[in-house]
Amino acid sequence: MSPDQPPSCIFCKIASGELESDIVYSDDQCVAFRDLNPQAPVHVLLVPRKHIENLNGLTPDDRGLVGALVSAAPMVAAQLGLAVDGYRVVANVGRFGGQSVDHLHLHILGGRPMRWPPG
Ligand code: AMP
Numbered sequence: 036m037s038p039d040q041p042p043s044c045i046f047c048k049i050a051s052g053e054l055e056s057d058i059v060y061s062d063d064q065c066v067a068f069r070d071l072n073p074q075a076p077v078h079v080l081l082v083p084r085k086h087i088e089n090l091n092g093l094t095p096d097d098r099g100l101v102g103a104l105v106s107a108a109p110m111v112a113a114q115l116g117l118a119v120d121g122y123r124v125v126a127n128v129g130r131f132g133g134q135s136v137d138h139l140h141l142h143i144l145g146g147r148p149m150r151w152p153p154g
Pocket residue numbers: 045056068069070071072073080126127133134135136137
């Protein structure tokens with residue numbers, strides 16, 4: 036466990052394999068797994084292996100990680116058959132953003148038309 040990793044972080048545990056999940060993509064920096072409470076026919080969470088609370092916790096040292104995370108999103112979406120019709124990528128930040136798990140994650144949602152503005 037890295038020193039920055041809170042022992043109770045469920046997404047750290049999923050990324051390390053300690054907690055079971057339905058993993059759909061994995062590389063040396065990121066893991067994607069199906070959301071337990073899907074809000075669309077396809078709903079996957081893409082997380083960095085490194086524990087970062089949310090977008091506010093990024094530093095210039097994380098630029099490579101951000102590149103890996105963001106460029107993994109369309110790969111995961113394509114793998115799940117979302118590329119042609121499109122999909123939505125969302126990062127909730129903090130209380131007003133609706134964040135409930137304090138480990139940076141991108142929601143990848145697809146399989147139905149998305150509404151705008153979001154709630
Ligand atoms: P957010 O509200 O943006 O922090 O998103 C957290 C997401 O994590 C929610 O959509 C939850 O349904 C999802 N979630 C929480 N625990 C798990 C878990 N063990 N496996 C998969 N998804 C989870």
